[in-house]
Amino acid sequence: MRKKYLFFFLVFLLLAGVFTLFRTTIADFFNVCLIAVKEGRSIRVDNSDLIRRPKNTQVKVKGAGGMAGAAQVKVMKENVTAFPVSSLVSDASKKKTRKELFITKWAVLGPFDLSLISKDFELKTVLDQECMNESFTEVSPTLVPKDFAWQTVEGLISDGRINVSEIYRKNKNAAAMWAVADVEVSEDIPDAVLLAHTQQISRIFVNGKPVFVSFPKMPARVDGIQVTVPLKKGANRILVKLASQNARNWYFYLRFTDAKKVPLIPAPPQPGK
Incomplete structure (x- = not known):
């Protein structure tokens, strides 16, 4: 009997040792299997920055609602004279944090009140609203509806x-908003891939052309939206029209890759800038 227990104990130690030595390979194998059935994470990043993080004091940022809260988004006080620009560069390395993959600097406009349709917040009803229609509506930092103003924000x-909930903290109703960012590339990329997730209903435009509109049973996960879009050399304007019935759970993600799924990430700021 003791020999049997000893045998199982040694097998356990052996398996534990194998898993410890090859845990990354094993985890990647299962992740690939899960992605194949559309259940796994579609982003592989280095999470070492989340391990043994130095203890620090949580930053406080004053949001658009005038209330101090934990830093989730930084709202700039300066008047918007130009939309934020992110220069995208190809980066195949795995040594980057998850945040570095996404466009985090935007100009936002809103919130547009949708409380009158809050009891009928169906896909078609929302998309028929003027602020959510399929018209690109040439956006400009200077041309804005009365009583509205663009704000520059940075996701933290x-x-x-x-x-978005943090940006419009005073809003308690169903509402819509617009988010605009310009992304620059050094050459034409005719088959770039836009990956996003929007909570709850959205339209996305690239250079004035609609490339995505929400549909029933849209995948509720990061990168649930995947569309091929052409990016021209120079600046490309991204417009997201986003509506949500739940003002406390309102957010979006957006990033780009090339056709081979190599991330196109915002270039880090140059020293002194």
Whole structure:
């Protein structure tokens, strides 16, 4: 009997040792299997920055609602004279954090009140609203509806999310908003891939052309939206029209890759800038 227990104990130690030595390979194998059935994570990143993080004081940022809260998004006080620009560069390395993959600097406009349709917040009803229609509506930092103003924001959450709820903290109703960012590339990329997730209903435009509109049973996960879009050399304007019935759970993610799924990430700021 003791020999049997000893045998199982030694087998356990052996398996534990194998898993410890090859845990990354084993985890990647199962992740690939899960992605194949559309259940796994579609983003592989280095999470070493989340391990043994130095203890620090949580930053406080004053949001658009005038209330101090934990830093999830930074709202700039300066008047918007130009939309934020992110220069995208190809980066095949795995030594990057999740946040570095996403566009985190945006100009936002809203919230547009949708409380009159809050009891009938169906896909078609929302998309028929003027602020959510299929018209690109040439956006400009200077041409805005009365009583509205563009604000420049930067997402601070480590997963790259833009938390709209934090931007419009005073809003308690069903509402819509617009988010605009310009992305620059050094050459034409005719088959770039836009990956996003929007909570709850959205339209996405690239250079004035609609490339995505929400549909029933849309995958509720990061990168649930995947569309091929052409990016021209120079600046490309991204417009997201986003509506949500739940003002406390309102956010989006957006990033790009090339056709081979190599991330196109915002270039880090140059020293002194």
